[in-house]
Amino acid sequence: xxxxxxxxxxxxxxxxxxxxxxxxxxxxxxxxxxxxxxxxxxxxxxxxxxxxxxxxxxxxxxxxxxxxxxxxxxxxxxxxxxxxxxxxxxxxxxxxxxxxxxxxxxxxxxxxxxxxxxxxxxxxxxxxxxxxxxxxxxxxxxxxxxxxxxxxxxxxxxxxxxxxxxxxxxxxxxxxxxxxxxxxxxxxxxxxxxxxxxxxxxxxxxxxxxxxxxxxxxxxxxxxxxxxxxxxxxxxxxxxxxxxxxxxxxxxxxxxxxxxxxxxxxxxxxxxxxxxxxxxxxxxxxxxxxxxxxxxxxxxxxxxxxxxxxxxxxxxxxxxxxxxxxxxxxxxxxxxxxxxxxxxxxxxxxxxxxxxxxxxxxxxxxxxxxxxxxxxxxxxxxxxxxxxxxxxxxxxxxxxxxxxxxxxxxxxxxxxxxxxxxxxxxxxxxxxxxxxxxxxxxxxxxxxxxxxxxxxxxxxxxxxxxxxxxxxxxxxxxxxxxxxxxxxxxxxxxxxxxxxxxxxxxxxxxxxxxxxxxxxxxxxxxxxxxxxxxxxxxxxxxxxxxxxxxxxxxxxxxxxxxx
Amino acid sequence: xxxxxxxxxxxxxxxxxxxxxxxxxxxxxxxxxxxxxxxxxxxxxxxxxxxxxxxxxxxxxxxxxxxxxxxxxxxxxxxxxxxxxxxxxxxxxxxxxxxxxxxxxxxxxxxxxxxxxxxxxxxxxxxxxxxxxxxxxxxxxxxxxxxxxxxxxxxxxxxxxxxxxxxxxxxxxxxxxxxxxxxxxxxxxxxxxxxxxx
Amino acid sequence: xxxxxxxxxxxxxxxxxxxxxxxxxxxxxxxxxxxxxxxxxxxxxxxxxxxxxxxxxxxxxxxxxxxxxxxxxxxxxxxxxxxxxxxxxxx
Numbered sequence: 001x002x003x004x005x006x007x008x009x010x011x012x013x014x015x016x017x018x019x020x021x022x023x024x025x026x027x028x029x030x031x032x033x034x035x036x037x038x039x040x041x042x043x044x045x046x047x048x049x050x051x052x053x054x055x056x057x058x059x060x061x062x063x064x065x066x067x068x069x070x071x072x073x074x075x076x077x078x079x080x081x082x083x084x085x086x087x088x089x090x091x092x093x094x095x096x097x098x099x100x101x102x103x104x105x106x107x108x109x110x111x112x113x114x115x116x117x118x119x120x121x122x123x124x125x126x127x128x129x130x131x132x133x134x135x136x137x138x139x140x141x142x143x144x145x146x147x148x149x150x151x152x153x154x155x156x157x158x159x160x161x162x163x164x165x166x167x168x169x170x171x172x173x174x175x176x177x178x179x180x181x182x183x184x185x186x187x188x189x190x191x192x193x194x195x196x197x198x199x200x201x202x203x204x205x206x207x208x209x210x211x212x213x214x215x216x217x218x219x220x221x222x223x224x225x226x227x228x229x230x231x232x233x234x235x236x237x238x239x240x241x242x243x244x245x246x247x248x249x250x251x252x253x254x255x256x257x258x259x260x261x262x263x264x265x266x267x268x269x270x271x272x273x274x275x276x277x278x279x280x281x282x283x284x285x286x287x288x289x290x291x292x293x294x295x296x297x298x299x300x301x302x303x304x305x306x307x308x309x310x311x312x313x314x315x316x317x318x319x320x321x322x323x324x325x326x327x328x329x330x331x332x333x334x335x336x337x338x339x340x341x342x343x344x345x346x347x348x349x350x351x352x353x354x355x356x357x358x359x360x361x362x363x364x365x366x367x368x369x370x371x372x373x374x375x376x377x378x379x380x381x382x383x384x385x386x387x388x389x390x391x392x393x394x395x396x397x398x399x400x401x402x403x404x405x406x407x408x409x410x411x412x413x414x415x416x417x418x419x420x421x422x423x424x425x426x427x428x429x430x431x432x433x434x435x436x437x438x439x440x441x442x443x444x445x446x447x448x449x450x451x452x453x454x455x456x457x458x459x460x461x462x463x464x465x466x467x468x469x470x471x472x473x474x475x476x477x478x479x480x481x482x483x484x485x486x487x488x489x490x491x492x493x494x495x496x497x498x499x500x501x502x503x504x505x506x507x508x509x510x511x512x513x514x515x516x517x518x519x520x521x522x523x524x525x526x527x528x529x530x531x532x533x534x535x536x537x538x539x540x541x542x543x544x545x546x547x548x549x550x551x552x553x554x555x556x557x558x559x560x561x562x563x
Numbered sequence: 564x565x566x567x568x569x570x571x572x573x574x575x576x577x578x579x580x581x582x583x584x585x586x587x588x589x590x591x592x593x594x595x596x597x598x599x600x601x602x603x604x605x606x607x608x609x610x611x612x613x614x615x616x617x618x619x620x621x622x623x624x625x626x627x628x629x630x631x632x633x634x635x636x637x638x639x640x641x642x643x644x645x646x647x648x649x650x651x652x653x654x655x656x657x658x659x660x661x662x663x664x665x666x667x668x669x670x671x672x673x674x675x676x677x678x679x680x681x682x683x684x685x686x687x688x689x690x691x692x693x694x695x696x697x698x699x700x701x702x703x704x705x706x707x708x709x710x711x712x713x714x715x716x717x718x719x720x721x722x723x724x725x726x727x728x729x730x731x732x733x734x735x736x737x738x739x740x741x742x743x744x745x746x747x748x749x750x751x752x753x754x755x756x757x758x759x760x761x
Numbered sequence: 762x763x764x765x766x767x768x769x770x771x772x773x774x775x776x777x778x779x780x781x782x783x784x785x786x787x788x789x790x791x792x793x794x795x796x797x798x799x800x801x802x803x804x805x806x807x808x809x810x811x812x813x814x815x816x817x818x819x820x821x822x823x824x825x826x827x828x829x830x831x832x833x834x835x836x837x838x839x840x841x842x843x844x845x846x847x848x849x850x851x852x
Contacts, residue, residue: 105577109584109588110584110588113588177592177595180591180595181588181591181592182588184587184588184591185584185587185588185591188579188580188587188826189577189578189579189580189582189584189587190577190579190584191577191579215591215594215595215598216594216595216598216833216834216837217598217837218595218598218599219595219596219597219598219599219600219601219602219838220598220599220602220603220605220606220838220841222599223599223600223602223603223606223705224602224606226701226705227606227697227701230690230697230701234690234691235690235691236690236691236697236701237691237694237697238694238697238701243691243694244614244694245694246610246848246849248848248849249606249610249845249848249849252841252844252845252848252849253602253606256602256841303837303840304840307844315848316847316848316851318847319844319847319848580824580826581824582823582824582826582827586827587826587827590827590830590831591830593830593831594830594831594833594834595834597831597834597835597838598834598837598838601834601835601837601838601839601841602838602841605838605839605841605842605845606845606849608842609842609845609846609849609850610849610850612846612849612850613849613850613851626786626789630782630786633782634779634782637775637778637779637782637809638775640775640778640813640817641771641772641774641775641817643817644771644816644817645771648768648771651768737819740817740818741818744813744814744817744818745818747813748810748813748814751806751809751810751813752806752810754806755785755789755799755802755803755805755806759785759786759789759799759802760799760802760803761795
């Protein structure tokens with residue numbers, strides 16, 4: 001024991017909190033940066049929503065928003081939420097914190113590489129932040145960066161902002177490639193004795209599948225981004241028709257990565273749900289292996305669906321049907337997972353603390369998102385709804401469900417383990433209901449706006465006669481979005497208050513089975529006093545052979561009953 | 564106490580699969596690099612199939628220089644793997660010699676490439692001179708960056724070997740070698756693609 | 762699988778690599794049809810790559826997991842190539 005204390009005391013502030021190689025500290029760094037960007041992204045959304053509801057009026061607290069600035073808002077809101085909120089929170093924070101603990105390791109396989117990855121991510125964040133302040137402002141070609149708009153500065157008026165955007169993304173990709181190497185090697189090689197791959201918590205399966213998807217899909221986009229930078233800075237014409245290039249090439253390269261990327265974000269969110277649902281149903285996961293096989297199937301399929309983002313782009317029409325078919329197919333494994341989650345809940349002893357509320361909220365919201373994906377995936381339907389607010393609503397239902405509902409579920413659930421204190425339940429429940437209510441208000445309105453024909457990315461809907469009757473819905477969505485943002489205040493208060501004054505947490509406040517709950521709250525450097533030995537799978541709740549309704553993975557086999 | 568030592572160091576040495584963790588890590592990284600270069604090469608091939616007038620542009624490439632560079636890189640792969648063999652046999656002098664040769668050959672590749680580029684640019688074949696040239700500089704440029712990275716890594720290993728720091732970590736020569744051979748394989752395809760397929 | 766590493770004859774492999782390189786260059790100058798020449802040259806390149814991978818990267822002796830990590834990415838970018846063909850090659 002004394003040896004460990006000596007190590008910690010010698011660390012000091014810089015080695016202990018800033019230049020740390022401990023995966024738990026790195027996870028918190030990712031979480032902090034991600035939550036910072038979530039606030040920025042939310043504020044950008046506020047500006048957008050005000051402009052849409054009350055076009056060309058002064059936004060309270062900001063001023064007038066012109067069309068060019070609006071395009072920048074749309075671009076940066078998307079970029080920030082996908083790459084600087086979802087990725088760092090779901091993968092950087094939860095993946096880093098939980099994987100070593102859940103596999104019974106003392107840290108990641110390459111701790112120094114891990115530190116390099118979070119510092120690379122911090123650098124990419126800084127580059128993106130700077131891009132707001134350079135002449136011409138931040139990138140304004142959509143988060144998808146389609147050329148020619150993105151390839152020639154004269155089209156957007158943004159020059160350095162877009163170059164920095166490309167650089168920030170390149171650094172972000174490098175950071176997550178490094179992280180992915182760590183996640184995969186740690187899971188494959190550093191598992192505790194007795195922990196076979198089929199006894200792993202599903203969250204770990206989800207994280208490593210996400211890592212594989214990321215690592216195998218990002219390459220062509222890196223190549224494409226280099227080419228975009230060449231077009232912008234050197235004057236080549238990879239994507240410019242007047243020079244013999246093809247804008248469609250970028251679309252293919254972007255979406256070849258872009259589609260697996262949304263599953264890279266989705267899977268860890270599903271993993272969080274799959275950990276929380278059994279704990280608060282006191283029941284094993286229904287269909288552990290089918291869920292794993294579905295995840296792998298979805299992962300493989302995710303590489304052959306990408307052109308469903310391009311149905312009206314001028315794509316070769318012969319590609320429309322194959323990609324529609326694969327897209328419809330990919331809903332099957334996810335449907336299986338949703339059914340498995342419902343079956344897990346069925347006839348369980350369900351309780352509703354805040355993590356469970358958010359997990360159930362994720363399920364409900366994701367279900368709507370997934371179902372509406374089927375409409376988008378069918379080419380004939382997509383021809384009408386592409387580039388309308390129907391798509392915006394669809395992807396907010398899917399992405400918001402995991403980026404926020406599941407992330408909040410994870411934060412409330414693992415806060416005791418991360419920080420050694422419990423979060424406040426009342427504030428948590430308030431946070432949940434406000435978020436759930438106002439999120440649905442905003443985005444149901446957007447489904448209706450989309451079906452009514454409102455296009456994406458326009459700064460002033462009132463300019464179009466056929467959209468004017470829909471304007472009350474825009475106003476409704478804006479008011480709801482402001483209330484949604486205000487509804488996050490209980491969370492901010494709760495988070496910081498609980499850090500210093502929350503009730504001190506015991507080792508296993510939720511009476512859960514996975515290995516992280518066998519470590520102290522919070523775990524020290526090295527995680528476990530003694531490396532755990534695993535005797536069973538992670539979801540043995542309400543097992544008949546023991547009086548308690550939980551049975552940790554590392555408790556030795558009970559001698560009496562035939563376990 | 565072994566436990567306290569492991570906690571203080573914070574580096575795991577377990578290996579459930581029996582594959583050394585470092586090797587596993589490098590291969591995961593190479594997998595992502597395969598898709599990167601494969602994607603870029605695929606884009607080139609598809610564009611080339613649709614692009615007219617590329618053979619006229621490509622005719623200005625120097626096949627002899629390209630061949631020489633390919634020979635240099637192939638030989639550097641040999642010296643790299645001989646460094647690894649020396650490391651396995653516990654021959655530190657061999658490790659130093661072969662690593663140094665690998666570094667020098669890598670540098671030679673880059674210098675020849677630089678000379679090649681400057682003469683091409685001097686003749687007016689800049690990256691904007693045509694679609695073929697855009698691809699040529701992008702692909703060889705990205706490859707050259709990877710070669711440079713490999714040279715740096717190999718040089719660091721050479722220094723470590725020189726200072727006797729490599730004892731106990733000889734497997735790092737193998738890991739660096741995996742990366743270096745990969746870079747060589749990319750060029751094995753780039754050379755015929757850019758220089759010979761006309 | 763124990764780690765009995767039999768070292769392949771690295772110099773012999775190198776001689777094959779150089780030989781294939783010379784053959785490729787020679788083929789490119791022969792007065793044969795372009796398509797046949799390119800095909801042969803790429804066969805040679807493929808053989809060279811496989812020689813390096815199996816012998817210098819020791820894939821010959823590695824476990825299936827490592828093989829998978831080398832082969833699966835190839836399958837993935839072939840998917841990209843195939844889909845790019847109608848849009849990019851057939852413009």
